Amino acid sequence: MAKASRRPDIEERIAEIGALRAGPDTPEAHAKIEKALGSKRGPLAAAAARLIAEAELTGFEQALEAAFERFMEQPVKRDPGCMAKAAVARALHHLGTSGQAVFLRGIRHVQPEPIWGGTQDTAVELRGICAAGLVRSGYPDAVTELADLLADPEPMARMGAAQAVAYAGHAEVGVPLLRLRALAGEKDSRVLGACFAGLLELAPERCLPFVASFIDHSDDETAEAALLALGESRRPAALPILRTAAEAELRPERQTLAYLAIALMRSDGAWDFLLSVVRDASEARALQAIDALATYRAEPRMRERALAAVAERGDPRLGAHAERAFADVSG
Numbered sequence: 001m002a003k004a005s006r007r008p009d010i011e012e013r014i015a016e017i018g019a020l021r022a023g024p025d026t027p028e029a030h031a032k033i034e035k036a037l038g039s040k041r042g043p044l045a046a047a048a049a050r051l052i053a054e055a056e057l058t059g060f061e062q063a064l065e066a067a068f069e070r071f072m073e074q075p076v077k078r079d080p081g082c083m084a085k086a087a088v089a090r091a092l093h094h095l096g097t098s099g100q101a102v103f104l105r106g107i108r109h110v111q112p113e114p115i116w117g118g119t120q121d122t123a124v125e126l127r128g129i130c131a132a133g134l135v136r137s138g139y140p141d142a143v144t145e146l147a148d149l150l151a152d153p154e155p156m157a158r159m160g161a162a163q164a165v166a167y168a169g170h171a172e173v174g175v176p177l178l179r180l181r182a183l184a185g186e187k188d189s190r191v192l193g194a195c196f197a198g199l200l201e202l203a204p205e206r207c208l209p210f211v212a213s214f215i216d217h218s219d220d221e222t223a224e225a226a227l228l229a230l231g232e233s234r235r236p237a238a239l240p241i242l243r244t245a246a247e248a249e250l251r252p253e254r255q256t257l258a259y260l261a262i263a264l265m266r267s268d269g270a271w272d273f274l275l276s277v278v279r280d281a282s283e284a285r286a287l288q289a290i291d292a293l294a295t296y297r298a299e300p301r302m303r304e305r306a307l308a309a310v311a312e313r314g315d316p317r318l319g320a321h322a323e324r325a326f327a328d329v330s331g
Helices: 010-022 027-037 042-055 061-072 080-095 100-107 124-137 142-149 155-168 171-183 189-202 204-212 220-233 238-247 252-264 268-280 283-296 300-313 316-325
Strands: 112-115 118-121
Touching: 010 027, 010 042, 027 042, 027 061, 042 061, 042 080, 061 080, 061 100, 080 100, 080 124, 100 124, 100 142, 124 142, 124 155, 142 155, 142 171, 155 171, 155 189, 171 189, 171 204, 189 204, 189 220, 204 220, 204 238, 220 238, 220 252, 238 252, 238 268, 252 268, 252 283, 268 283, 268 300, 283 300, 283 316, 300 316
Parallel strands: none
Antiparallel strands: 112 118
């Protein structure tokens, strides 16, 4: 009697979808991807959605939307961890398709799942993805949805909302929303960082003083978020603000962050200032500047300039520190 053939398990089917990356845009591959999207198994459908996004495959919009609706039914049972719904929403957003019905349901979806001692909302990432999706799809009332999400109880959802506000590009409504979130007792530095970055993207000249005002905040993480946002903005007008912070009599930890923020600007003015600190400032400040420059230890030109500045100073202690800081970490 012939032995019954074994059905492939879920790991094998996911591996089969992964193998399609070598040639995803063929009729045979499309058929396998669509079948996976129609699966009741969340991880398999998620793998198919991720491949669609990575390979930018078109023609799957209806299948993606149908998969999302299917996993919204009994979501904890059918899609624990919200893995499939998040992957589907990301694919629709990445492809730039309308998907508004999906994004509207997703931005409002909360999925509490049991964990030891309580529950955990696993739809946080989904809400952030759908926030960006609503903006990209041109949904006319997207700002209202983003305003609601800025008050979400989950910090990562609020961060996604702040990023989507900046992505929308409407300074006339985005700036007030992000300022309000920053001033309304926000405790999470990741959310504050997203708010500060969004403000500096939407209206840099108007918002630089506002973000800079948080450098002296009593909370260290809030001050850190402001310093790093200023540096990562790479706005020339931020350099004098950061120089003032670095030269002020701040606590050593904040001075270190100020020097790092200056390094993040990646401008000639920033490099020249840090190198001048290495050559001429106190030993403590020179050490901080060396560590900030060493963020780019993998860049030979920066390593050369920093070590030359240390050599010009002629301080053996600083020289030894710089050699360690700029050591080749590749081997």
